Amino acid sequence: AELRAFVESEQVEIVNLRVTDLNGITRQLSLPAADLTDELLTSGLGAGMSNYPGYRTIEASDMRMVPDVSTAFLDPTTTTRSLNILCNIANADGSPFARCPRGILRRAVERLHAAAGHGELMALPELEFYLFDDVRFATEMNRSTYVVDAIEGRWNTDRDEGPNLGYKFQRAVSQHAAPPRDHLYEVRSDIVRALLACGVPVKYHHHELGGPGQVEIELAFQPALAAGDHLQMAKDIVKTVALKHGKTATFMPKPLFDEAGNGLHFHLYLTEGERSLFFQEGTYGNLSDLARYAIGGLLAHTPALMALTNPSTNSYRRFGPGLAAPMKLFFSVANRSAAIRIPGYSMTPTAHRIEFRMADAIGNPYVTLAAIVVAMADGIERRMAPEELGFGPFDTNVYDLPEAQLAAMKQAPQSLEEALHNLQEDSGFLTAGGVFDEGFVGTWVDLKMKNEVGPLALRPHPYEFALYYDR
Template identity: 40%
Template sequence: MERRNVTRTPQEVLALCREKDVRAVDLRFTDLMGKQHHLTVPASQLNEHAFADGFGFDGSSVRGWQSIDESDMLLVPLPDSAWIDPFTSLSTLVLACAIQDPITREDYARDPRMIAKRAENYLQSTGIADSIRIGPEAEFFIFDDVQFDQRENSGFYHIDSGESWWNRGRGESPNLGHKIRHGLGNMCSPPNDQTGDLRGEMMQTLIDCGIDVECHHHEIGSAGQAEIDIGYGGLLETADNLMTYKYIVKNVAKRHGKSVTFMPKPVMGDSGNGLHVHFSLWKNEDPLFAGKGYAGLSDVGLYAIGGVLKHAPALLAITNPTTNSYKRLVPGFKAPVNLTYSQRNRSAACRIPMVSPSPRAKRIEFRCPDPSCNPYLAFSAILMAAIDGIQNKIHPGDPIDKDLYDLPPEMADRVAQTPRSLEEAMQALEQDCDFLLRGDVFTEDLLLSWIEYKRQHEILPMQMRPHPYEFCLYYDS
């Protein structure tokens, strides 16, 4: 196993290349929308000077980045990020890169990794804590077949999973009948669970690439929904690991003729894919969220919840950044649409897990995010909301230790809800973004570009297109 996120010198990376007979170096970075890109160079191009001089690329071809008249940018390899890609036929070393302006050599303000780095630095500058630990639970679907298209005169999608209940009557040779009933996939065992070996290979590949894994299991969705939980780490470290996690999971699936999606709601009427974010703050190795209050929380922990809940509508513009995200955030399906908090309660937006009495295990789980987000931006925004809550002592009010989907109407009306659409979330972000701008973690320019891109390239195109179900409803009007 190649260790990740450890201090390495360029000389040590070059020695690793010689040890592993590396023939190619893959330089990777993530755009503003959370999509990973790469540039591959021969191993001979990687020398000590390259770690300082970087490699040129066209920044105008990356979504939300440079204009064409200022297109030249630099990829500067980060030696601490080195690992060996298990999927390439040619022995390939992977290096994450910082993005810099080639003239000023300043770090690029729209580089998501830089935003995450600034968020961690800002936390330290406040004196509240010296570190944040994040543990993500990313869910995904494994499909056997995926087809979709959208044209001026047609639009459709078709997805399939051999283990799903809808294939009980399919003419397989033979059909053994071990299909998963609707909504009963959570931690089911073989032969109903038909993706256990595949998840096991995903888990081992993650471990081989230096990522700690806690567990894997089948999720609630009957059509191959899965979850693999990876270990806790710092904000930037965990965001890096989550990008690698998505890369590995998708490519292990592809190797077996399967397709993985982290789309929040690909199956109608079934559970969607969440990204439950567990986080805690630490100072001098002491857990700051542990105390003697509700659910074993400290005042700091309660105020962090208060900040997250207060800013949640704006947060969701970053943590739930697609139009499809809001098809997951509907009542039922364990979707956290209620902006309140509770111990053990998975129907609340913020949950305090009670699985261990250890103060070191005391943490907050923010259940609203989904894995379509850019983790560098999402984790940074959550941290900034928590910091604001702590600095301003924002109390979250009383917890609700009841099934929030079954509250009496007079009580349910008093519980704030998540935005119902991406446009609502964007409006909330426009009205409530000051907490993100502190410490220059996010910039006003970046947020304006984010909102404009989402409206012009996602919200408006969706509004312009007829939906197939509208034909069912209205064609014979």
């Protein structure tokens, strides 16, 4: 009744019920505001989901979108007065659907809390993406091509822009740029205004390292399920506001060769009252045993974890020396070449945290965060000390190490296919406690191999023509 009164007072015209498929794409059903009844809010709205990858086949596709009224927000990006409500996915009989992404994350957090014995998980995502002015791509029998353009691109220094006013970025020099060099300040500011209007808290925004259009919006710390919701909302808002500015946004991990890629770093800690349970003065990095075990679980499972946190073939093009993407599995204080960084500026009893730097935003935010959380939980349950497992700490820039020393360090997967194989070998940490259902990994691997890894392997690459055509 309270929500329906709000709908009436705000003159809402359309209510959008939203869910997320396994690939992280938002789906919605839109209904006239007058049809928002108490029964619908309680029991949900029937929907066929056979075309949602990994959910249900066509002969058993009837599901329900069940609104979580606590997530309702007025959409600031639409002309139509619209209220969006995030939903849980239920079976046709109303029972919980095991692969509902919000449900997976909720169970993951419950498992972590049980493993730790106390505290609440807080998460802060750093959302990196590119804003381009034009994108064109095609894959046909006789051609395979892509072209992107950005007004900041160094390739446009001599282009007739009627007139060309300059301020183009050379390679990897644009982090924290200010206007007029930063062409995207107003776009980001409008995105942040929209996020705040939806109730998504923002820490700050800035231009990122990748010159031609790479930016970052860092959200604020929130309880983990809220962080998942806000991350999904943010991806949609970023894309929508960008379009209104005549831009196109992409979370592809590596849209440009030889420029920085897009990551999704997560800052994480358990809190109790005003205290971080990851803090213990006098240890390496002021890390408590709880934090050390969480780190151990994360690093031990990262080779499998990345099949979920870096779930595209493009994800693995992001990793390489010189572009702030980690390649080796270790932890360290204030070290951005590490897979897990202990931020040096927050080593206090109230704010101490860890930063997992491997993930990207191309996938489903709930699944990504849930996988990270259960790896932490497994580490705590099994008291997995990272030092004893060979994960450091190493307080050095690994990009400058000799090859012999690099070879001795534990390596992250270098392809999606490798990560999927690792996931098949190491999936028990996901299914323990029923967080992910027993058939999830098989379905995930099958979807990725058949729809992404396999088809890409069959197609000639443009660079192969440069290498081999005239031999």
